[in-house]
Amino acid sequence: MYQESIAHLKKNVGPFEKTDTKSSLWQLVNTLGPLLLLWYAAYASLSVSYWLTLPLTIVAGGFVVRTFIIFHDCCHQSFFKSRLANDILGTITGVMTLCPYEQWKYSHSIHHATSSNLDKRGVGDIWILTVDEYVAAPLWRRIAYRIYRNPLAMFVVGPVYVFLLQYRFNRRGARRKERINTYVTNLAIVALYALLIWAIGWKAFVLVQGPVFFVSGLLGIWMFYVQHQFEDSYFENEEQWSYVKAAVEGSSYYKLPKLLQWITGNIGFHHVHHLSPKVPNYNLEKAHEATPELKKVTTLTIGTSLQSLRFRLWDEKGKTFVGFKDIKHLLRKPAAASQVKSPSPSLQGK
Numbered sequence: 001m002y003q004e005s006i007a008h009l010k011k012n013v014g015p016f017e018k019t020d021t022k023s024s025l026w027q028l029v030n031t032l033g034p035l036l037l038l039w040y041a042a043y044a045s046l047s048v049s050y051w052l053t054l055p056l057t058i059v060a061g062g063f064v065v066r067t068f069i070i071f072h073d074c075c076h077q078s079f080f081k082s083r084l085a086n087d088i089l090g091t092i093t094g095v096m097t098l099c100p101y102e103q104w105k106y107s108h109s110i111h112h113a114t115s116s117n118l119d120k121r122g123v124g125d126i127w128i129l130t131v132d133e134y135v136a137a138p139l140w141r142r143i144a145y146r147i148y149r150n151p152l153a154m155f156v157v158g159p160v161y162v163f164l165l166q167y168r169f170n171r172r173g174a175r176r177k178e179r180i181n182t183y184v185t186n187l188a189i190v191a192l193y194a195l196l197i198w199a200i201g202w203k204a205f206v207l208v209q210g211p212v213f214f215v216s217g218l219l220g221i222w223m224f225y226v227q228h229q230f231e232d233s234y235f236e237n238e239e240q241w242s243y244v245k246a247a248v249e250g251s252s253y254y255k256l257p258k259l260l261q262w263i264t265g266n267i268g269f270h271h272v273h274h275l276s277p278k279v280p281n282y283n284l285e286k287a288h289e290a291t292p293e294l295k296k297v298t299t300l301t302i303g304t305s306l307q308s309l310r311f312r313l314w315d316e317k318g319k320t321f322v323g324f325k326d327i328k329h330l331l332r333k334p335a336a337a338s339q340v341k342s343p344s345p346s347l348q349g350k
Contacts, residue, residue, distance in 0.1 A: 020282075031067055060212045061214070064216035102178040168186055230298055244275070251274045255300065272288050
């Protein structure tokens, strides 16, 4: 579908890779300012009614997602021109979003380098099995996969597991800088939460931070999930895999209402981001509008994106996602003589 080379497309989006310091600083103000005010307002509203508190925490959760997008840009060194400034702000926003900066930056860089590559799954990805892998898998692996792909597990248990547990530990073989950053992030989170609990009490803290965490975590995982898990997505083995096709065919344009687009830091233009991670989030829409080839990508709306909940397995023959019901007839056939080894599940990298 796309014959243009990566050099051609990169040339088109190149002008939008430039960081604008004023835009970055203004985004800090209009993101962190409202987040802090909303959090305090939610706490103050506890003395009135929890039904007033909940809407405030939901909106605050949205601003945590927007804060995460700033963190995400820092990981790509696209928020500020200075690497040091990106590293410092990335670590600070990592504390606010419960994500260790160096650890997440490492796994996310692998995600970008291997997205849609069937031979390089397992780091920074949603766990995906092909139809053949699932059919050949032992019963225990099928059960584990079905549990993992259940929406309750992915979007309710998932945020708790990923943000509260998985990110607290270093990966095996992590470099010293990465390990230290994880320790610093963990200590800073404990100190911040301890200070808040000391100031307002643990009950008030849980009543406010609990829903803020849940809403932001659910939205974060959903955004990452839906922008690669659509019916006519792109997945290939190493020999046929293309970086350009992975970006423009394996990543969707999630067309959201303007307010939600703003809250989510334009990450709905995910195809542009995968093509050129150096484009700051506030330039993603501009790059999309200025590049005709990028307007041809799969466009999802909130309504059509909900269909992705039924997509469970990648059908290599049909080049499409299918559900478990679609392959029931295959499970009644004799098991394959040899089982295909599948990569380990991971929800990192939203």
